[in-house]
Amino acid sequence: MEKNLDKLRIGGKSFNSRLMLGTGKYKTTDDAIKSIESSDCEIVTVAIRRLPTDIKNDNISFLKKLNWEKLWLLPNTAGSQTAEEAIRMAFLGHELACQIGQEDNFFVKLEVISDPKYLLPDPIGTLKAAEFLIKKGFTVLPYINADPMLALHLEDLGCATVMPLGSPIGSGQGLNNLANLQIIIENATVPVIVDAGIGAPSEATHAMELGASGVLLNTAVAQSKNPAQMALAMKLGVQAGRMAFLAGRMEKKYYANASSPLEQISRI
Template sequence: MAELTIAEVPLRSRLVMGTGGASSLLALEDALVASGTELTTVALRRFSPGVATGDHGVWALLERVGIRALPNTAGCFTARDAVLTARLGREACGTDWVKLEVIADDVTLLPDPLGLVEAAETLVRDGFVVLPYTNDDPILARRLEDVGCAAVMPLGSPIGSGLGVANPRNIEAIAARAGVPVILDAGVGTASDAALAMELGCDGVLLATAVTRATDPVRMARAMRFAVQAGYDAARAGRVPRREQALASSPVDGVARAGNLDLAL
């Protein structure tokens, strides 16, 4: 599997992980390691005085296991808040990279297309490496690329739904045209969803709860790792066409008879 290069940074894993939903830091660490990821999103939230964080926090965890942190702007409902949060994240995490989320409302958790483009433009001008979480509209994806985003990250289906890729044609259309990496973000529920995303032409898959909320997160993380590899290879192996009619693979031109048989290829 070739490296995935985002903003000139090569990544050996095409699985981007999220940290949301993990039951504990220990469980999270095991799952992250099992996934093989080299890029993991982290959310910023209000400081809670009573909670000790220090070395036990996600930040320290990622540093220890050598995974690059990707601050996100989860919880931001306007372009203004997302831009502010991104800047705080840059300061706090020492990275220009940001997973940009501008969420329209807290029920659908769908991106706000207009706010997203506005925030992306601002952050690109501000020197950020912007990876926007977007819907599966090929036109919006193109626009985000045009304003300078380093990747586009369309949803398969709503965040946390586990419904997989709701509209495969849209994802395929986005991937076919994009000049930057396309990472499916949101909706993955199980391994075949991740494999399908790669087969549709995605360059990577981002997921969180599919692993962190699985009964056995480590096993699901491993499944996702295999699935991304499987989909990556399948996308490049030249699959057989879909046919409405059956097509024999074994010869049907004769029946074996004693004394004159052979094994067919």
């Protein structure tokens, strides 16, 4: 399928790529930049808490090396333990977007995580922060547990997407919440982005085959032996899964069904 016929639409913007990449945990800045380039992703998420607030600072040279005419910044509120902290990070994220020339960028990946051991998102804090930020004009992409009812509540509030985890962040365990992910995808009228837990391209493909609108990942690429090559593999996995979903899987059958019908053989 041609790219321009199957765009990902979030908050009034359209994207060709359905793969989003994080920018943490890379061994070197060069690894991060090469991975972003080889992935052909268009949305890059950056943890605001880990960055200086002024892009002119030499310590933030990584952001200066990215081509922001082709990329869209997705600031994230990682490290926020309360709704109030997340809201403050969202406003700082918009300031950063303005500094790279994206004054109209009010996107925010909303993370409220008060659990230090398993890093599971706080549903109450997420709802509270999402409601406030939406009223302030932000395009909110909330990171959540694979909870179908929470996903519906966030969609009702006006979130631009829902981003359920496949398994705990950074774990590489894959899609451990298949039943709930399928329910969320079936019920959602906004894009569903599977976020966290994916460790291999086959898992990214599986998420897309389920009907997810996209995949966001970081550790699987950043901690691989060859990040740029893994980023390319993830790109191809996402594309394959999307094409398979659109093509429609064959129906499963209980019995074997010969691929060469007998009536054709009899005529030979």
